[in-house]
Each structure stands twice: as structure tokens, then as C-alpha cells.
Amino acid sequence: MELAHHWEISASSGSNYSVLPVSAPDYSSPALPAGTYYLKYVVTCTNNNQQTSSPEATVVIRAFPTPTAISQNATVCVGATLDLSATGSGAASYHWFGPGGFTAWGQTVSLSPAKHFMTGAYSVVASQDGCYGASSPVMISVKEVSLSLQA
DSSP states (O other): OOEEEEEEEESBTTBOOEEOSOOSSSOOOOOOOSEEEEEEEEEEETTTTEEEEOOOEEEEEOOOOEEEEEESOSEEETTSOEEEEEEEESOSEEEEEEGGGEEEESSEEEEOSOOGGGOEEEEEEEEETTEEEEOOOEEEEEEOOOOOOOO
């Protein structure tokens, strides 16, 4: 008696299965787009062509959140307020990182009064359902206000 086995996948429960190109009992999928998938393991007796399959397993793949870090003021004067905000799809919480070990939680963050040591790159990590995505950094420059008086 010889046995053949394979995995099958579908985007709808109970129907339209496609055979996956793997015959091992363990299956590691390449990256799949976010969505819900239904898998089953099928064993065939090659002598009489009888099949049996595992119960259907539901696998949900979530998308990584995609945050964008935004500053209303890429250059801010010492003593003013530095405002940071994050936008993006699929995020429930935001964690900011910046110069000098700065960290903060929230979609919007205001730092006041701005100081020289706050100059640098700020980035945000968004999380949703155990998935994390990081933004590209936004550069902030904190400058002295200079006045020149002439008589």
C-alpha cells in the first residue's frame, strides 16, 4: 500500500480548493496577501485511489499596519511646540521614537517647549492585532530664533 499526500488551499470554506505544490506533512507558506484561507491535508491510497482529508483549518493573515510619520513643522524654533502625527491603514496604536531616547505613545504627540536636543529623526511604529509596521523617519530641526537689530 502506497500513500500520497498533499495540501489544498481555498479562499472559500468548503469549496474551490487548489492543490499546493508540496507533499510534506508540514507546510510553510510563502508570503500570502492578507485574507482568510482554508487549508486541508489530503491522503490518498494509490492502490485503490481512496482519499481521506483532515478537517478544514482556517488561517487568517493580517496586513502589516503601514504608518506614515508627519510633522507640521520640520523646522521649529526653540521654545515652540513640536507636533508629530501618524497616519496609516490598519493601526490601533502608535509608538514614537526619537533623539535622546525619546519615546511616546499616541497617534499625535506634542512636545513643548522644543529644545536643541530634540533635533533629529523621529519614527513611529504602528501595531494592530500583533502585527507591527514602522514608518520612514521624519527629520526635525530645532533652531534658535535670531534677531538682528540695527540702529
